[in-house]
Amino acid sequence: MKKQLYTLVLALLMLGLHAQAQSVTVTGTVTDAANGAPLPGVTVTEKGTESGVATDQFGKYSLQVSGEQAILVFRFIGYQTKEVKVGKKQVVDVQLQVDIHNLKEVVVTGYGKGKSIRLRGVAAGVAVQKHTSSYVVYDQEVLHNTENYSHLPESRFQDAKKSPLSTFSIDVDRAAYSNVRRFLQQGQKPPVDAVRIEEMINYFTYDYPQPTGEAPFAVYTELSACPWNKENQLLHIGLQGKEIATYNLPPSNLVFLLDVSGSMASPDKLPLLKSGLNLLVDQLRPQDKVAIVVYAGAAGLVLPSTSGNQKEKIWQALDKLEAGGSTAGGAGINLAYQVAQEQFLKGGNNRVILATDGDFNVGVSSDGALNRLIEEKRESGIFLTVLGFGTGNLKDSRMEQLANKGNGNYAYIDNILEAKKVFINEFGGTLFTIAKDVKLQLEFNPAKVKAYRLIGYENRTLQSEDFNDDKKDAGELGAGHTVTALYEIVPVSARGTKTATVDELRYQQAQMNKQATDTDELLTLKLRYKEPEGSKSQLLTTTVSGKAAVQPRQTSDNFRFAAAVASFGMLLRDSEFKGNATYAQVLELAQSALGKDAEGYRAEFMNLVRSRTLLSDRR
Known part of the structure; x- marks a missing residue:
């Protein structure tokens, strides 16, 4: 009996070793086929399984797959999905081609029972494709760099x-x-x-x-x-x-104020924002509350204030967000502060988290008007965190000013690791004053x-x-x-150091007291x-x-x-x-x-x- 038991254990061990030997660890780098730039946040999965990873900030990944017959699937918003058979390769580097259609996708929302369609941002002669539950308009547009930074004269001696x-x-x-x-x-x-x-x-x-x-x-x-x-x-x-410690922090009343305008459609904007906020939601406790307000052509409440123990409900609301339309930032800010005020927690952390590329162009849009609006709102005891995303039209100076006026902080998130730093590593410092x-x-x-x-x-x-x-x-x-x-x-x-000189004063004389010397x-x-x-x-x-x-x-x-x-x-x-x-x-x-x-x-x-x-x- 004992000999049979040893034989069985040995057979199971050999079977496990054989299975392990069949598995292969594949590494590689995913880049943009057009310019060779690394692509962070690309989803890499083994086809037919739930096994997968995302590329890091340098476009690198490492994934254990079932064997040489495994097929890797590379997916990234704005790029064409690509499948690659592993074979005998241990390093699989992939270049993804830009999907021209998805780069300028604008969601066209249907109302009622499909009897009326409102098109936003549709140019003459563009193609319209019908999907199961929405219409998608493809528009090609030349992108210009409109990033904006405030001039900063350097401090002097x-x-x-x-x-x-x-x-x-x-x-x-x-x-x-x-x-x-x-x-x-x-x-x-x-x-x-x-x-x-x-x-x-x-x-x-x-x-x-x-x-x-x-x-x-x-x-x-x-x-x-x-x-x-x-x-x-x-x-x-x-x-x-x-x-x-996180469990000792006061309860949070958070309102996500999210820019879903057309300028947020690129992979480094709304898709990255959604991934980052998913990390934050995972940190929430039952005593915390989250509401979601979005703004584009108009502002709206996507998710009423919801307990932190209903994570699936919050994640589902985030997953449904899509980009399209112009940017009514002022209306969104007003609505977000209104929702935060209605759920105000005395002694808690009441905060609006504004995520945008800073491109306000409808409603209250001038820097002065926005700053005055935020200054007025901060008196209610609600703090403001501003998160910047994307390239090409980043309004850095505007976002820094808004955070400054709103008793808050400003971070720029360029990849999922930075989102992890802001929302997980520095969770308390980012959100709790x-x-x-x-x-x-x-x-x-x-x-x-x-x-x-x-x-x-x-x-x-x-x-x-x-x-x-x-x-x-x-x-x-x-x-x-x-x-x-x-x-x-x-x-x-x-x-050696040269300092600016000022003429001696004519009408007064500054003298040092004895203590100074x-x-x-x-x-x-x-x-x-x-x-x-x-x-x-x-x-x-x-x-x-x-x-x-x-x-x-x-x-x-x-x-x-x-x-x-x-x-x-x-x-x-x-x-x-x-x-x-x-x-x-x-x-x-x-x-x-x-x-x-x-x-x-x-x-x-x-x-x-x-x-x-x-x-x-x-x-």
Whole structure:
């Protein structure tokens, strides 16, 4: 009996090994046949099975299939589906052809019992094909690049005697980095005004200490020599928001405000948006609620407020969305805030999540009118998250302004991995505010500091008097978020750095008091913030001493990596303040500060730097 049992076990083991031997792991890269660009988000499945994966941001995939007879099916919206037999190949690279029809597909909605059809955006002479439940209109149109970025004059060195105060709002937006990455991965140099250095720095998380006091965040400073100008110093300021476990976060009242206009039809827009929101829905808890408002030619409620435990219902509502029509953004915003207000959760997270390429062209469309509308709505206690998608007509400047005015944050999602970063890795920081109207004011000691320059934050600077004005809007900090700011400081002993000069005042004379010369303090750092539902700010104060400066080789990974990103940003902008920064120096700094890098973001940064070195500087 025992011998028979051993024989049976051996036979089952051999059968399992045989089956395993039959399976094959296939890898490869999927690219655009027209230009060779990698295609992220392509669905790769084994025909006749449910086994499948999606390509990563570099168009790469890895899939275990049943054997050499397996057939791989490659599907991607806007491209022709392709089938490839595996055979004896372990690497299957595929080029997909653009599907001309699907690129300009416009959905034509039928009303009633098919007696009347409303056509939106139909040009003369286009072909109309009838499907089982809808009409599809194909229109070929020449696409023009209408991307828009605000002009950002670079901040300059300020004389510490004439202008001892530097005041600015924090910025937790990270859109500029992923947008810059998009350009570089496509073999293009990003527009100068797309490079907002503070957003590039803040794309990355830093290992700051968690807060231990009553404040919802900790303040960290580090001082050392400036890597691109050894005669100067670099001050690193870090804020670390208190981390809160997801199950302890307050309940959420979310309204997805989704642009489904014709400009959102391409694969990197609405299809990618739907995939990203599916990830977010998977994170929802029973106490959370979601509603979906869409806007195109008009705005409408697709899904009333629905509990987070009804995920299938929410997913089905997202899956049915299709693009077509013009863009009535103002009407959509009004409806989304109305729905959020009706479901308002006192003490909860009330937020509108606006996803668009920023192309508002019907109704309230001017920047001024939209900004005033958002400013008015924020008084209701409802925050705003803005998500940008797509290429060709991205209205970056408009979306950044809307997020700023709406007490929220702005992210640009260029692939499914970025969607995962925003909706899963940074779920708390993206959606749950722990402090609002956070602003800093630094007072530099002119006895120790000749001049200073805040790196980035050009569109976040405030007037000195705004610091104590609780009515002045500033940035918001999310749970677990980090915020980093860098100042280049010119010591009084420095000779090389040129600073702007101002004539001596005729009617008054500024004199330093004895404390300025007797102390080792370089500056005093003050910070104000409000509770998420508060109206009165609280004040934190700390000082930075010249004795606190550390040798470059003793600086933290935080310091060196942030400095590397700042250097890269200045090189991309061809900044007059880049000093002796080079791409080789950026790589050296970053390499020395990779740290744990569990998600590989810092390693990816180094690859972007290498990509930039391969591009010609010729215009």
